[in-house]
Amino acid sequence: xxxxxxxxxxxxxxxxxxxxxxxxxxxxxxxxxxxxxxxxxxxxxxxxxxxxxxxxxxxxxxxxxxxxxxxxxxxxxxxxxxxxxxxxxxxxxxxxxxxxxxxxxxxxxxxxxxxxxxxxxxxxxxxxxxxxxxxxxxxxxxxxxxxxxxxxxxxxxxxxxxxxxxxxxxxxxxxxxxxxxxxxxxxxxxxxxxxxxxxxxxxxxxxxxxxxxxxxxxxxxxxxxxxxxxxxxxxxxxxxxxxxxxxxxxxxxxxxxxxxxxxxxxxxxxxxxxxxxxxxxxxxxxxxxxxxxxxxxxxxxxxxx
Numbered sequence: 001x002x003x004x005x006x007x008x009x010x011x012x013x014x015x016x017x018x019x020x021x022x023x024x025x026x027x028x029x030x031x032x033x034x035x036x037x038x039x040x041x042x043x044x045x046x047x048x049x050x051x052x053x054x055x056x057x058x059x060x061x062x063x064x065x066x067x068x069x070x071x072x073x074x075x076x077x078x079x080x081x082x083x084x085x086x087x088x089x090x091x092x093x094x095x096x097x098x099x100x101x102x103x104x105x106x107x108x109x110x111x112x113x114x115x116x117x118x119x120x121x122x123x124x125x126x127x128x129x130x131x132x133x134x135x136x137x138x139x140x141x142x143x144x145x146x147x148x149x150x151x152x153x154x155x156x157x158x159x160x161x162x163x164x165x166x167x168x169x170x171x172x173x174x175x176x177x178x179x180x181x182x183x184x185x186x187x188x189x190x191x192x193x194x195x196x197x198x199x200x201x202x203x204x205x206x207x208x209x210x211x212x213x214x215x216x217x218x219x220x221x222x223x224x225x226x227x228x229x230x231x232x233x234x235x236x237x238x239x240x241x242x243x244x245x246x247x248x249x250x251x252x253x254x255x256x257x258x259x260x261x262x263x264x265x266x267x268x269x270x271x272x273x274x275x276x277x278x279x280x281x282x283x284x285x286x287x288x289x290x291x292x293x294x295x296x297x298x299x300x301x302x303x304x305x
Contacts, residue, residue: 025253026301029262032247035238036118037269040111041277042234043103049228051220052103055235057213060095062236064206067199079192079200086184090201093181094244096208099235101174109167111274112283113160115267117171117178119152124179125260132183137257141303145257148264148296155289156267182260185244186251194248198241261300264293 046055070076079087105114123145129135137145188197251259268290274280 022254025250025259026262027250028246029250029254029259032243032245032250033262033266034269035243036247036263037266038273039235039239039243040102040106040114040270041273042231042239043099043106044111044278045227045231046235047103047106047228048231049223049225050232051216051222052100052107053212053216054220054222055232056096056099056103057209057216059099059232059236059240060202060205060209061213062232063095063240064202064209066237066241067195067202068206070195071199071203076196076199079196083188083191084204086188087197087201087204089184090181090188090197091204093177093179094185094198095181095201095205095240097177098174098181099240101170101177105167105170105174107167108165109171110280111278112271112280113156114167114171115270116153116156116160116168117175118263118266118270119156120149120175121179121182121266122260122263123149124175125182125263126257128179128183129186129256129260133187133256135255135257138303141257141300144296144299144303145261148261148293148300151289151292151296152264152267155283155285158285159283182247182251183256185248186256186259189248189252194252195241195245197248198244202241258301261297264297265290268293 043055046059050058102114102117105117126137126142126145130137185194185197185201247259250262268286271280271282271286275282
């Protein structure tokens with residue numbers, strides 16, 4: 001008995017690894033915001049060598065090839081039937097609608113002005129989330145979210161002179177459909193890995209994006225330059241795939257409303273990239289807006305949802 005007890009005592013006991021904290025989820029969502037902040041400057045670069053329809057269709061096809069290759073290599077099974085409707089919403093909002101409308105807007109709008117859409121996106125995403133998932137953030141959360149959105153909107157509208165243009169209509173349309181896609185993608189990321197959510201959404205669009213890319217490339221002129229190729233590769237691999245992977249994982253970890261508020265910093269990051277990469281003028285009001293936005297983000301992250 002004594003020998004048996006001694007032998008039993010030496011058997012290792014499997015201890016489950018501690019779950020990753022919410023801080024890791026916040027970091028993932030923040031990395032997604034950084035990736036998204038480069039989307040508008042990269043799109044502006046891409047438009048130097050591609051037409052709007054060519055740029056959007058080709059970026060979606062390239063991203064789908066990357067995603068589909070990963071899904072095949074890892075032998076990921078098809079999603080359950082109940083998830084396909086949600087994936088269609090993600091595809092319509094994030095893969096097709098938002099890229100197309102913002103690309104059309106950037107033909108006549110600067111990247112700094114286009115940042116108004118991401119200034120409003122966190123609040124819109126939180127509203128869609130409340131309607132779709134039934135979440136009820138606190139009053140403090142909503143107050144901070146509204147204040148942050150108001151600061152970003154006031155900044156961007158003041159810089160544009162307050163006049164609405166056709167580009168603004170494209171941007172507001174992109175805002176609504178992207179918020180729906182983000183909300184549905186964040187919900188699905190609770191049932192499957194985030195990279196599979198965007199991966200299957202991209203593959204789902206291939207029957208449409210492949211023929212559109214073929215037609216657009218023959219109808220629109222193409223001028224391959226270092227800027228246009230770099231811009232295309234980033235919006236395809238960075239914004240359309242890698243950024244959405246960490247973004248959806250972050251939303252699944254910390255919740256859609258709180259993750260969406262991190263995007264309040266995205267317009268200011270986009271302004272930085274616009275100056276650094278495109279040579280656009282940085283308004284003097286940017287630092288003040290940055291402070292206001294960061295305060296609002298801190299409040300929303302502490303507020304109980």
